[in-house]
Amino acid sequence: MNDKTVSIALVGGIAVGKTTIGKELCNRLSNCRFIEEDVTKNVFLPDFYNDMKRWGFHSRVSTLAMIASNYLIDTSNENYVVMDRCLDELITFAEMHFDNGNMNSMEYEVYRKLYDCMVSFAPKINIFIYCYCSIGTSLERIKKRNRSFEQTISSSYLYRLNSYYEKWINSVEKKRIVKIDTDVENDIDKIVNDIISVSKN
Numbered sequence: 001m002n003d004k005t006v007s008i009a010l011v012g013g014i015a016v017g018k019t020t021i022g023k024e025l026c027n028r029l030s031n032c033r034f035i036e037e038d039v040t041k042n043v044f045l046p047d048f049y050n051d052m053k054r055w056g057f058h059s060r061v062s063t064l065a066m067i068a069s070n071y072l073i074d075t076s077n078e079n080y081v082v083m084d085r086c087l088d089e090l091i092t093f094a095e096m097h098f099d100n101g102n103m104n105s106m107e108y109e110v111y112r113k114l115y116d117c118m119v120s121f122a123p124k125i126n127i128f129i130y131c132y133c134s135i136g137t138s139l140e141r142i143k144k145r146n147r148s149f150e151q152t153i154s155s156s157y158l159y160r161l162n163s164y165y166e167k168w169i170n171s172v173e174k175k176r177i178v179k180i181d182t183d184v185e186n187d188i189d190k191i192v193n194d195i196i197s198v199s200k201n
Contacts (some may be wrong), residue, residue, distance in 0.1 A: 005078055006199045007123060009086035011169070012131035013161045014153065015141035017182030021131060021191075022082045028192045032080040035073060039147070041066045046149040056102030060094050060111055064118060071122050080195075087119050088128075088172075092164040100160075126176065127198050129191070130169050133182045135159055 008025070010018040019036060026034040039045060048059035067087055075081045094115065098108040135155045142150050169177065178194045180186055 005075055006080045006126050008080060008082045008127045008129060008195060009088070009125045010082065010084050010129045010131060011086065011089040013138065013165050014158060015138040015145070016131040016133050018084050018131050021129065021180060021182065021186070022084050024188045025192065026082055028188055029080045029195070031078055032082060033075050033078045035070045035081065035083045037084040049149045049152055052097065052102040056097045057107040057111065060097065060103065061114065063090060063093070064114055068118050068122070086125055087122050088125060089168060091115055092161065092168045096161055096164045127195055128169070128172055128177050130177055130179045131182050132162065132179070137183050
């Protein structure tokens with residue numbers, strides 16, 4: 001990314017509609033690149049959902065590596081870059097799994113050091129688009145996209161994750177946030193206008 005590129009991160013919990021919104025936005029924004037999250041690159045994720053305590057630390061570090069690699073993509077010629085997840089938001093998952101006992105204090109300390117270093121070195125995200133929806137909608141989307149390792153995700157897990165996301169998004173500078181309720185049909189042109197308006201501030 002260069003100083004002229006507007007970097008936009010779609011953030012939020014699981015199956016909240018980030019990818020769908022991201023693709024629609026890039027169809028509207030001029031000279032835009034969409035960097036989609038590829039969960040297949042997180043090699044520990046299937047094991048994690050089978051045994052969160054055993055693989056909690058591994059999956060969190062693997063996610064850091066997976067998302068960090070997106071920042072190495074050459075986007076110097078783009079006006080806009082839309083990322084499906086970013087480094088900043090990953091602390092939500094780590095904090096939740098530490099609190100749930102899926103990472104011990106030593107593991108969390110190592111993770112936190114890695115996270116802090118990566119975020120400090122990474123290019124700044126200009127705009128965070130916070131996507132959210134009801135738990136029921138997320139569960140329907142999880143079922144529809146049919147990733148085998150996600151089928152055991154419970155409503156209580158999603159509810160808890162969403163509460164960590166609410167805490168995190170409230171810590172972000174408000175003028176850099178665009179919020180989208182994906183339970184309803186959204187006016188993409190309005191969101192584009194909001195992005196352009198925020199990027200000028």
